[in-house]
Each structure stands twice: as C-alpha cells, then as structure tokens.
Amino acid sequence: MHENIILIGFMGTGKTTVGRALTQKTGMPFFDTDDLIVQKVGKSIPDIFKTSGEKYFREMETKVIHEITETSGKILATGGGAIINPDNFARLLLCGCVIGLLASEDTLWHRLAYDSERPLLKGPNPRQKIEALYKERAHLYRQAHHLVMVDEKTPIQIAEEIVLTIRQAQGHQ
Ligand code: S3P
Secondary structure (H helix, E strand, O other): OOOEEEEEEOOOOOHHHHHHHHHHHHOOOEEEHHHHHHHHHOOOHHHHHHHHHHHHHHHHHHHHHHHHOOOOOOEEEOOOOOOOOHHHHHHHHHHEEEEEEEOOHHHHHHHHOOOOOOHHHOOOOHHHHHHHHHHHHHHHHOOOOEEEEOOOOOHHHHHHHHHHHHHHHHOOO
C-alpha cells in the first residue's frame, strides 16, 4: 500500500487513534494536521483560536494539507473541519484513499461532552453546537472514498477494517 491513507470525520470519531492503529498495522508513518499546525505556529489549537481566530487556523490548516500531501505513503488524520474548504477536500481525494469515519450522535456526545480542547464547542449548549455543525458537515464526510462506522469498535478493529477495504478495492484480498 503506497498511496496515502487519509482519515476524515467529525470531532470525536477517533481519527487520531485510528491513524496510530493504522501505523501499527501498515508500518506507514503517521501525521495529524492539528499536530502539524501546532508545530508550525508554536501554540496549542485553543491558543491559536483565541489569539488569531478561526480564519488564521483554517489558513494554517490549508498550508499543512498542501505540504503534507506533496508526498505519498503516509497515514494522515485531518481535523474535523479540514474538508470544509472545497480545494482542501479535492486535494485530499486526489492524494490518497480517503476514509470517512462515522459515529452516531450519541457516541459523539459521549466522547465530546467534557472536552476542553476543541474551541468550536466552547460556551453554553455544546450539544446544540455539535448537532448544528454535524448537520452542516455530514454530507461532506460521506463523500469519502470509503465509509467506516466506528461505534462499538476498537481502534485496531477499525484499522483492520480499513486495510481490508482498501485491499479489496485494489483487487487483492
Ligand atoms: C475542528 C476539529 C479539531 C481541530 C479544530 C477544529 C473542526 O480537530 O482541527 O478544533 O472544525 O471540526 P479534531 O477533529 O481532531 O477534533
């Protein structure tokens, strides 16, 4: 498997943990767009949002997506909003096999309810924010090359399912 494997999905679908499990299974190196942004800017994601705003964060996100997709052979976990920008999404679809991780609303809420690292969920009524954002984005995640439901599966099980799906799509079992 030489092409990139790119994980997209809403916050809380487990892109980073599944990405690490995929690295264990395939030996391909793992990258995460949020980590790359943090390294580039030298601040945490909440600090970037607080001091420079979402627009700047999205610009950095686009920059790291362009840089990291110049080469192949890696596992890439993207931030939940990385695919809002149509150019980013088109590039990801061209640069590898894009896997959409899907979770039920209950799973998302369970995982995100007490989160303090995600600036978009800050403030009163985070559940309403999750529902509104999910409604806006769900149709985008579904445009991935393959979809995997994550509810009640371990990261390793999900990684195995992804590897199998890609192998089958490539024509070998
Ligand atoms: C965001 C998701 C986050 C992070 C930032 C914005 C989003 O990544 O990029 O807080 O817009 O959905 P995770 O999906 O890894 O939480």
